[in-house]
Amino acid sequence: MSEFASIIETVRSHYGDGFVPLHAPCFQGEEKTKLIDCIDSTFVSSVGKYVDEFERQIAQFTGAKYAVAVVNGTLGLMLAMRVAGIQSGDLVLTQSLSFVATANAISMLGAEPLFLDVDSSSLGMSASGLEDFLATQTEHKNGHLIHKASGKPIRGCVPMHTLGFACEIDAIAMLCQKYGIALIEDAAESLGSFYKGKHTGTFGEIGVFSFNGNKILTTGGGGMLVTDNERLAKEAKHLSTTAKKPHAWLFEHDEIAYNLRMPNLNAALGVAQLQQLPEFLKEKRKLADFYQGAFSDSRGFGFLVEPDNTQANYWLNAITFDQSESAQAFLADSNAQDIQTRPLWTPMHQLDIYRHSFKTDLPITESLASRVVNLPSGVLCRE
Template sequence: MFNHQAWSLLLAHINQYYGQEKGVIPLHAPCFDAREKALVVDTIESTFVSSVGAYVTEFEQAVALFTGAKHAVAVVNGTMGLYLALKVVGIQPNDLVLTQSLTFVATPNAIKMHQADPVFIDVEHKTLGLCPESLSAFLNEHTEQQLGQCVHRQTGRVIRACMPMHTLGFPARIDVILEICNQHNVALVEDAAESLGSLYKGLHTGRFGKVGVFSFNGNKVITTGGGGMLITDDDELAASAKHLSTTAKISHAWKFEHDESAYNLRMPNINAALGVAQMQKLPSFLAEKRHWALSYQQLPGLVMLKESNNSQANYWLNALLCESEAERDAFLEFSNGQNIQTRPLWTPMHQLPIYKDCLRTDLPNTEWLAQRIVNLPSGVVCSKKPEKGSHG
């Protein structure tokens, strides 16, 4: 039995908040004003629009300061940020990387770019993040230590890293995950793509593992159009990430010499200019998103996902929990039919043909949640809103 009365109240609430008289209310549109335009114009007039420019450094410093990280390294997008993070912690071809199936495809794609393979671990109902108990059970049952490395008994392949995601901005129980990883000599890399502004036990996401990675895609809390950022407290990993992302060029006033086979992954200055302006607004964005999330949670007849104990979520995307897959699909049709963009979670990675043969644990929570969650419009209100739908 579908609760059309509660749904109608919800959509009226969304229409009133966003005040959009025509077009589609998007899931999460970017919010720009004169400040972004001024810095982009300044970048254009400076002629330093590519990967060399003052705004790249300023943006890195702003993210490092906000998160409390010692280092931040800006890159072209979050996917390549994950790739680079795995590279600097030592991922090699034929390795295995522990991760979750309930994630965006960028997570396993970054693993496959290394000619390694993901191993899918189940998630938790409450946090949507990788389940420490499922992780521990897999490692205890299927791995052993050989010469200081975690080795999968059945295949003989090394498990060199674990890459959980802070799903929708809800922090995973990352301290417990870190403890398990340390017990088994597995490096922790945090996919923090969606969680800028989220804290767990007072520490920003991305700060628990060796490296954390944010995304600044057009639909994130702040955006640079495209872009990503690695954060770390490790001096050597930060230096390696920056060096590899800039074609491993040896610093010199005019010579072009390179000491490794590397990549051109640095964020362009024109994108970083947007990031500098957006970081100045991040506290107000987070405050508005929290206010909006609480208003959703107070509506009758709905079950909304909330931040768990010891955590502070950025509420990147608000999540409605339906009673069944049929109710989810009915609500998606109902809401999108009224020009309000809603969407389900991603198809779990183990259900995609490209990843169906990967090693995995039982994934009951992953499949249960994927069948029931709907994301609702969650962007901040801007003075002028676009009339089209998704922004990435």
Template sequence: MNQEIVDLVRDIYGDSFVPLHRPVFEGNERQYLVDCIDSNFVSSVGAKVTAFEQQVAAFTGSRYAVATVNGTAALHIALLLAGVEPGDEVISQALTFIATCNALTYAGARPVFVDVDLDTLGMSADALRRFLATHAEIRGGRAWNKTTGRRISACVPMHTFGLPCRINEIVAICDEYGIAVVEDAAESLGSYVGSRHTGTFGQLATLSFNGNKVITTGGGGMIITDDEVLAKRAKHLTTTAKVPHPYEFVHDEVGYNYRMPNLNAALGCAQMELLPQMLAIKAEVAARYREFFAGQGVRFIDAPEGTTSNFWLNAIVLDSEAERDAFLEYTNAQGVMTRPVWRLMSRLEMFKACQHDGLENSQWLEARVVNLPSSVPESEFGRLKA
């Protein structure tokens, strides 16, 4: 089967080296960059930053969006805004990219890991409820971990590979315990639960525009929220906490130099114009994979019923770790880039001592999930220019 998969990928992407996910610049990127240079506003003050924030807010249905230098910075600030303090615990998933845990560590918090669902690869609402029922107690309207004695201040579920997790249930459970929900929507721009965009269920959410995401600003992130107070504070904290003044440098608290530069936002504005077409094309690529693997008896990880995935990274589940490793070795040797899912955070040295619930599904998936090339094919670029 491995050669048949390589042949399919070649049919979609051509005969040269096939990366996992390459950026596409087929719109107004070049012109908008020139506009920035001509304006002399290339750093974090510029019209393109504001325009990009407005475009993302409108697309996701959020009231406010605040652009940052990257998704990790966005998540760091979002956690601070959610009330996470040094010494707190934050519930997340071990099946995630390292940035999730890095950001909560920057906030001085300690991760606690609960399992994921086998179909969504995102945090399991059932696992979350079981963990809280066993380990949490409510004091003064907030959750405390009876086992560790630490306050549980936030929960960070991730929409893995753009597949929406069961976010409605997760938010409802966290509401019962007074736990703030910060959605890690870094990978899910263009994904929906029903007609509602991911990232609009929790108190705050964050997006990423890294070079390998559905759209890119080179490096960049975004905080989205419906809370005006939080949005204003996000902008203040990410702009070094500088108090507005015609010429004085006054800062009223420790802030962060996290604002997105205008040059990056210029790319984002052009990419947002292409986003609907790119999502449509990526759905077509996913459909080809889905049909092929159905005929092979291999599970293609699809969007759960009632949700829409952006199909950022397409993935399959193989029968064993040995089969996974053989597949990875063969495809990469053929110039077709494939990757395993991330190593579980609970296996990394800095997080080995963190509390978790056994992570049965996470371990099973870690040994079997493989990502496939998922870019917009070059043969489809003409549709983006139309």
């Protein structure tokens, strides 16, 4: 019998026999009805009632004043940083323990990521680590925050709410305000997560969500910027629609911009999915409670629970092994038994493309990346 039999049996007791995906979408509401309605309307591209409705509903759900729908979270991050003032040659503080999209979005603007360590309880950027870095490795010159070692300006900070666990975002926000840094939250994984009763993505200038096929709510592909700043919202929408000046028939554009507007088809799917989000969140918390109870007396690993003062969406449930060798062995064993599990991402500073980026010491990042494994976490659709 496998040394990981108890974990395998726990997953099987919830999901049953056969292949168990990590996080499959669940379509059991009005998805088909709304998609057909969208097709019948002929407005299937970037103009249509569902895009506007999806924006309105996401803003309402998160408590933000404005929302701007885009084609995916990666380009949403890039757009958010551009309107927040990030420029080519700038440094942007972020975490190495992240999906590559975060660092790529920074690089797309010609800026450079500077990697900071994470907190072991949230897997998100360490507020104390950020404070220490800002106090010891930066200085103000001519109205700009400068990285002492490189002489480059630091204009932005992009923490991520990893796996749906909120980082210590209020402390991070206060530090960014103190040092004059734009705060853009990578909230791609955290729709339905809260910190001290406030939704993630609403603490900084802009927050960005993802609606990829494996997220808690999917539009097939898509993302959403949320903000309380009317100017930033208008600029983001303008740049996402090729910077076209409003006119009934003329095509005039006043900036070099992008074609990033979410299609109406995708938004129709999102509106239908959003109707079910409260139930999805309820079911995911029940699954997290089930896993936590099942693994409460386990040895050699522990279940990752939401930090204090937070309410997680438990997008992906995770266990942390005491030893990295055990994590690697479990990944091989579970996947061989048709149970899809995965590690966290290879830390950005260990990828060839970012190996030479500026960074602080990253012991927690490297430890967690080698020991954390995600378990199947999808919502079971009703028969």
